[in-house]
Amino acid sequence: MPALARSLDRIRETTVPARRYGRVTSVVGLLVEASELDAAVGEMCRIHVAEGGETRTVRAEVVGVKESTTVLMPMEQTHGLQAGCLIRPADEGMSVPVGPDLLGRVIDAGGRPIDGKGPLGTDAREPIHRDPPSPLDRPLIDTPLSTGIRSIDAFLKMGKGQRTGIFAGSGVGKSTLLGMIARRAEADVNVIALIGERGREVREFIVDNLGEEGLRRSVLVAVTGDEAAMSRVKAASAAMAIAEHFRDRGQDVLLMMDSITRVAQAQREIGLAVGEPPTRRGYPPSVFALLPRLLERAGPAEAGTITGIFTVLVEGDDMSEPISDAARGILDGHIVLSRELAEAGHYPAVDVLQSVSRVMPRVASPEAEAAAQEARELLSAYEEVEDLISVGAYEEGSDPETDRAVEAYPALADFLQQPVDAPPPDPAPSTQLRQLLDDIPE
Numbered sequence: 001m002p003a004l005a006r007s008l009d010r011i012r013e014t015t016v017p018a019r020r021y022g023r024v025t026s027v028v029g030l031l032v033e034a035s036e037l038d039a040a041v042g043e044m045c046r047i048h049v050a051e052g053g054e055t056r057t058v059r060a061e062v063v064g065v066k067e068s069t070t071v072l073m074p075m076e077q078t079h080g081l082q083a084g085c086l087i088r089p090a091d092e093g094m095s096v097p098v099g100p101d102l103l104g105r106v107i108d109a110g111g112r113p114i115d116g117k118g119p120l121g122t123d124a125r126e127p128i129h130r131d132p133p134s135p136l137d138r139p140l141i142d143t144p145l146s147t148g149i150r151s152i153d154a155f156l157k158m159g160k161g162q163r164t165g166i167f168a169g170s171g172v173g174k175s176t177l178l179g180m181i182a183r184r185a186e187a188d189v190n191v192i193a194l195i196g197e198r199g200r201e202v203r204e205f206i207v208d209n210l211g212e213e214g215l216r217r218s219v220l221v222a223v224t225g226d227e228a229a230m231s232r233v234k235a236a237s238a239a240m241a242i243a244e245h246f247r248d249r250g251q252d253v254l255l256m257m258d259s260i261t262r263v264a265q266a267q268r269e270i271g272l273a274v275g276e277p278p279t280r281r282g283y284p285p286s287v288f289a290l291l292p293r294l295l296e297r298a299g300p301a302e303a304g305t306i307t308g309i310f311t312v313l314v315e316g317d318d319m320s321e322p323i324s325d326a327a328r329g330i331l332d333g334h335i336v337l338s339r340e341l342a343e344a345g346h347y348p349a350v351d352v353l354q355s356v357s358r359v360m361p362r363v364a365s366p367e368a369e370a371a372a373q374e375a376r377e378l379l380s381a382y383e384e385v386e387d388l389i390s391v392g393a394y395e396e397g398s399d400p401e402t403d404r405a406v407e408a409y410p411a412l413a414d415f416l417q418q419p420v421d422a423p424p425p426d427p428a429p430s431t432q433l434r435q436l437l438d439d440i441p442e
Contacts, residue, residue: 020036020037020038021036021037021038021086021087021088021089022034022035022036022037022038022039022045022070022086022087023035023036023037023083023084023085023086023087024047024081024082024083024084024085024087025069025083026083027078027081027082027083029273030073030074030078030228030229030230030269030270030273031063031071031072031073031273031274032047032060032071032072032073032074032078032081033069033070033071033072034069034070034071034072034087035068035069035070036068037062037070037087037089038089039062039070039089040062041062041063041064041065042061042062042093043061043062043089043090043092043093044059044060044061044062044089044090044092044093044094045059045060045061045062045072045087045088045089045090046058046059046060046087046088046090047059047060047072047074047081047085047086047087048085048086048087048088049080049081049085050080050085051080056080058074058075058076058078058081059074059075059076059090059110060072060073060074060075060087060230061073061075061094061230063270063274064274071274072087073228073229073230073270073273073274074228074230075109075110075228075230075231075234076227076228076231077227077228093127093128093129094110094127094128094129094234094237094238095111095125095126095127095128095241096110096111096125096126096128096238096241096242097111097120097122097123097124097125098122098124098125098126098241098242098245099122099124099245101120101121101122102120102122102219102242103189103216103217103218103219104215104216104217104218104219105117105120105219105220106202106206106220106221106222107120107219107220107221107222107238108221108222108223108231108235109221109223109227109231109232109234109235109238110231110234110238111125111238114222126241126244126245127241128234128237128238128240128241129237129241130240130241130244130297132293132296132297133297133299133301137301137302138161138299138300138301139161139300139301139302140300140362141159141160141161141162141299141300141332141359141362141363142159142362142363143159143160143161143305143363144157144158144159144160144363144364145158145159145160145162145185145186145187145252145307145363146184146185146186146428147181147184147185148180148181148183148184148185148424148425149177149180149181149184149348149350149418150415150416150418150425150429150432151348151350151352151415151416151418152181152335152350153425153428153429153430154368154371154372154375154415154429154430154432154433155350155352155355155372155375155376156333156335156350156352156355156356156357156360157357157359157360157363157364157368157372157430158307158333158357158359158360158363159307159359159362159363160252160300160305160307161298161299161300161305161306161307162299162307162308162332162333162357162359163295163298163299163307163308163310163330163331163332163333164307164308164309164310164331164332164333164334164335164357165260165309165310165311165312165327165328165331165333165334165335166178166309166310166311166312166334166335166337167311167312167314167319167324167327167328167334167335167336167337168311168312168313168314168336168337168339168349169313169314169315169316169317169337169339170313171342172337172338172339172342172349173337173342173347173348173349174258174259174311174313174337175201175204175205175209175258176209176347176348176420177337177348177350178192178205178209178256178258178309178311179205179208179209179210179211179214179420180209180348180418180420181254181256181309182209182210182214182218182254182256183210183211183213183214184424185254185307186252187217187252187253187254187307188217188246188251188252188253189217189218189219189243189246189251189252189253189254190214190217190218190219190253190254190255190256191218191219191221191239191242191243191246191253191254191255191256192210192218192219192220192221192239192255192256192257192258193220193221193222193235193236193238193239193255193256193257193258194220194221194222194223194258195221195223195232195235195236195257195258195259195262195263195266196223196224196225196232196259196261196262196263196265196266197222197224197225197258197262198224198225199224199226202222202224206220219239219242221235221238221239221242222235223235225262229266229267229269229270229273230266230270232262232263232266233263233266233267233270233290235263236257236260236263236294237294239255239257240255240294240297240298240306243255243298243306244297244306246304247301247303247304247305247306248301248303248304249303249304250303250304251304252304252305252307253304253305253306253307254307254309255298255306255307255308255309256308256309256310256311257308257309257310257311258311259310259311259312259313260291260295260310260311260312260323260327261311261312261313261315261323262313263290263294264283264287264290264291264323267284267286267287267290268282268283268284268287270286271283271284271285271286271287272284280322281321281322283322283323287323288322288326291323291326291327291330292330295308295310295327295330295331296330310327310331312324312327312334317339319336332357332358332359333355333356333357333358333359333360334355334356335350335355336350336351336354336355337349337350337351338350338351338354346413346416346417347417347418347419347420348417348418350416352375352376352379352416353376353379353380353383360372364430365430367430367434368430368434371430371433371434371437372430372433374437375408375412375433375437377405378404378405378408378409378412378437379405379409379412381401381402381404381405382402382405382406382408382409384402385402385405385406389406394406400442404440404441404442407440407441408436408437408440411436411439411440412436415432415433415436
């Protein structure tokens with residue numbers, strides 16, 4: 001009898017409880033409703049769709065439960081779905097492949113390669129959702145990060161583990177600037193998420209902006225704007241999970257996400273579809289809950305760092321629109337790209353007077369800070385009289401500081417511009433800026 005009891009105990013321990021499969025009852029817009037499905041909110045399921053004598057599966061996540069009805073959001077297009085399709089719980093949350101075999105590869109939100117280079121060569125996977133580190137467990141950001149961009153390194157010095165936003169309207173050079181940073185920044189690994197982009201722009205970014213040199217040490221997660229809203233949201237978490245994997249192994253990771261606005265727009269589609277009330281400009285509350293939960297995952301850890309650069313597409317060049325406003329309150333700094341500078345042929349179009357790095361005092365030397373502040377004052381003084389200069393109404397000699405600003409402006413404007421294919425600055429940009437300021441007559 002004792003032997004029988006022990007055998008029964010082993011059976012109980014190893015037996016997987018039976019789970020009910022479900023059936024599709026309705027497909028309305030972005031939502032799929034199912035009956036009799038044994039699945040919890042956040043769980044992945046597979047919907048079996050019959051097409052032309054074959055069966056394909058559509059991945060979907062449970063996003064709600066209403067009495068006996070389970071509500072799912074597919075990660076792929078819903079064509080072919082109909083009432084009666086079988087739904088099977090996947091018994092797992094969503095995960096993504098990880099490891100050094102991902103370097104130089106392009107994958108989708110589910111970790112499947114889309115670059116035509118064959119299988120990834122790794123079986124290791126990690127869940128895409130993790131809690132942000134405890135704030136008291138985060139090391140201080142005290143190590144400078146060189147981006148290779150003069151305007152950033154001299155005026156907006158970044159630190160390893162910092163989270164920075166690039167705020168700009170469409171067509172002012174966000175992708176070009178990201179490509180320059182990816183090729184030049186002092187990082188062990190680049191993880192680049194292209195979310196909601198046009199299909200044409202993904203290939204252009206790889207060829208024109210990133211190049212072979214940048215691709216070799218990068219992992220790209222690409223989800224275009226025509227893909228399902230759930231897939232676009234999950235791509236952001238997948239890229240973050242890959243970055244966390246490299247960070248936890250002691251590497252300094254540069255995570256670039258273009259754009260966080262597209263992620264927010266995808267979450268808006270999901271939130272409105274499941275019945276959330278619209279708030280600011282139609283964004284439901286879940287958008288403003290998602291942003292800090294995602295962005296806070298980047299940063300320093302005991303073993304390594306994730307330096308996050310997130311582009312924010314400023315709708316209508318309105319810096320106070322909801323996503324821009326929310327992101328500024330979470331990030332450790334912001335880099336503003338100016339349409340006026342871009343239209344004048346000034347690239348990269350970084351407006352250093354509107355931009356700020358909140359960690360620069362901790363990672364830059366006092367001499368570098370002093371040079372940046374002096375240059376800012378000169379640029380600000382010039383900006384105040386620029387209209388007078390353009391109409392010939394400015395009188396030289398009326399104010400010595402303004403005269404010095406006018407004298408310095410051409411050299412400062414040239415310093416802030418940098419060709420895409422220019423070699424890395426030498427000497428360091430802060431040293432160059434100091435030398436430039438010392439050459440301006442008092």
